Amino acid sequence: xxxxxxxxxxxxxxxxxxxxxxxxxxxxxxxxxxxxxxxxxxxxxxxxxxxxxxxxxxxxxxxxxxxxxxxxxxxxxxxxxxxxxxxxxxxxxxxxxxxxxxxxxxxxxxxxxxxxxxxxxxxx
Numbered sequence: 406x407x408x409x410x411x412x413x414x415x416x417x418x419x420x421x422x423x424x425x426x427x428x429x430x431x432x433x434x435x436x437x438x439x440x441x442x443x444x445x446x447x448x449x450x451x452x453x454x455x456x457x458x459x460x461x462x463x464x465x466x467x468x469x470x471x472x473x474x475x476x477x478x479x480x481x482x483x484x485x486x487x488x489x490x491x492x493x494x495x496x497x498x499x500x501x502x503x504x505x506x507x508x509x510x511x512x513x514x515x516x517x518x519x520x521x522x523x524x525x526x527x528x529x
Contacts, residue, residue: 409447410438410522412510414453416461418498419505420484428507431488432460436501436508438522447526449508462495463506467528471520477513482506491526 414436417428432453450466451461463486472481483503487495498504510516 407440407442408437409440409526410519412436412515412519413476414519415453415509417507418510419507431482431486434460436461436519438519438526440526443485445528459487459489459495461506465523465527469523471523471529473516473520474507474509478511478516479507479509480516480523481508 415433416431416436418431418470420427427442434451436449436451437449438449447465449461449463449465450459452458453460463484465483469482469484473479474481484500485503486506487511489500489504490496493525508519510519514519
């Protein structure tokens with residue numbers, strides 16, 4: 406693996422409950438943008454600070470659309486993610502369907518850098 410970008414972040418995902426939706430937190434920790442040394446796979450990975458468990462593992466795909474947040478301290482996109490279950494296995498979340506994610510960081514500059522790093526890392 407090759408580290409392309411790293412930032413402390415909070416990953417949120419949009420949960421649709423009947424007619425209403427709410428944002429749920431997946432955790433806070435070091436968000437890593439990684440690339441396979443051999444191959445074209447790139448992904449975002451985050452482990453929680455408290456347990457070290459993988460709470461966010463998101464492969465990037467060519468048509469991923471990264472949208473900066475209006476307040477400037479977050480980026481959003483729709484993707485499929487994976488996380489560790491209680492036995493430590495990686496499993497697809499939301500039954501493998503795409504979900505809306507928001508990644509919050511400390512500053513607007515960090516959000517801009519993250520959005521650019523993700524955009525630059527997208528496979529062709």
